[in-house]
Amino acid sequence: MKTEAATTFAEVAASEERYQLATYRKMPLAAERGQGVWIYSSDGQKYLDLYGGHAVAGTGHSHRHVLAAIRQQSEKLPFYSNLVYSDARAGAAEKLISIAPKSLTKVFFCNSGTEANENAMRMARMTTGREKIITFSGGFHGRTADAISATFLGRYRELGKPNVPGHLQADFGDIESVRQLADESVAAIMLEPIQSMAGVRMAGTEFYRALHELCDERGIVLIYDEVQTGVGRTGEWFFCRKQSRGWRCAGRHHPGQSAR
Numbered sequence: 001m002k003t004e005a006a007t008t009f010a011e012v013a014a015s016e017e018r019y020q021l022a023t024y025r026k027m028p029l030a031a032e033r034g035q036g037v038w039i040y041s042s043d044g045q046k047y048l049d050l051y052g053g054h055a056v057a058g059t060g061h062s063h064r065h066v067l068a069a070i071r072q073q074s075e076k077l078p079f080y081s082n083l084v085y086s087d088a089r090a091g092a093a094e095k096l097i098s099i100a101p102k103s104l105t106k107v108f109f110c111n112s113g114t115e116a117n118e119n120a121m122r123m124a125r126m127t128t129g130r131e132k133i134i135t136f137s138g139g140f141h142g143r144t145a146d147a148i149s150a151t152f153l154g155r156y157r158e159l160g161k162p163n164v165p166g167h168l169q170a171d172f173g174d175i176e177s178v179r180q181l182a183d184e185s186v187a188a189i190m191l192e193p194i195q196s197m198a199g200v201r202m203a204g205t206e207f208y209r210a211l212h213e214l215c216d217e218r219g220i221v222l223i224y225d226e227v228q229t230g231v232g233r234t235g236e237w238f239f240c241r242k243q244s245r246g247w248r249c250a251g252r253h254h255p256g257q258s259a260r
C-alpha cells in the first residue's frame with residue numbers, strides 16, 4: 001500500500017495490521033497530526049488529547065520551540081557518534097544537570113526508559129560489588145531482560161522468563177518489607193515514585209524519607225525510575241526533587257551536598 005494513499009482509518013489500520021507485529025491492542029483511531037492539546041485523525045476528526053502520547057508529549061504536540069530545535073540541529077548535524085565531542089550533547093547534559101537534584105552530577109544518555117533502568121542497575125552492581133536489586137509490587141520498569149525481571153506487576157515478569165536472577169520484591173509503601181530484604185548483598189533499591197501502570201499509586205511521604213535513610217545507612221544505591229514522573233510531569237522537574245525538600249535526594253549521597 002502506498003503511504004500517500006493511506007488516508008482513511010480503514011486503510012491505515014489495514015496497512016499497520018499487515019506489516020507490523022500485533023503487540024498492542026489499539027484504539028480505533030489513526031492519529032495523523034497534532035497541535036497543542038489537539039489530535040487530528042486521518043478521517044479529519046479533532047480530539048482533545050488527555051493521554052499525551054503515553055505522557056511523552058508533555059509540551060503539547062508540535063510545540064514551536066521543540067520543532068525549531070529539531071529543525072536547527074537536523075540541518076546542522078543529525079547524528080554523530082560519542083567518539084567525538086558535540087556542542088549539542090554538551091548543552092543537553094549541562095541543562096539536565098542544572099534541573100536535577102544536586103547530588104546527581106553526571107548524565108548518561110539512553111535510547112529508552114528500559115535501557116536507562118538496565119544501566120542504572122548495572123552501574124549500581126559495578127559500584128557496590130553486590131548483585132541483588134529490590135523493586136516493588138506494582139512497579140513497572142520496562143520490557144528488556146533485567147528491567148522486566150525487576151517488574152513485579154501482573155504477567156509482565158512472566159513474559160520475560162527466564163528472568164535475570166537476584167531480583168527481590170518488597171511491598172510498595174511498606175518500609176518494613178524493604179528492611180527485611182536489604183542486606184549486604186543488595187546493590188540497589190529501584191522504584192517508580194508514583195506507580196504508573198499499577199494505577200497512579202503513591203506511598204506516604206514517610207516511606208520515601210525512610211528509603212533514603214535506609215540506603216544511606218546500608219550503602220545501597222537508590223534509583224528513582226522517573227520515566228513517568230520526570231521532566232515536569234508532577235509540577236517539579238523531577239519527583240525526587242520535589243520529595244527531597246528537607247532530606248537528601250536520589251542517587252548516591254555525596255557528603256556535604258544538600259538537595260536542591
Ligand SMILES: Cc1ncc(COP(=O)(O)O)c(C=O)c1O
Nearest residue numbers: 112113114140141142192227228
Ligand atoms: C515507569 C516506566 N519505566 C520504564 C518504562 C520503559 O520505558 P521504554 O518503553 O521507553 O523502554 C516505562 C514505559 O512505559 C515506564 O512507564
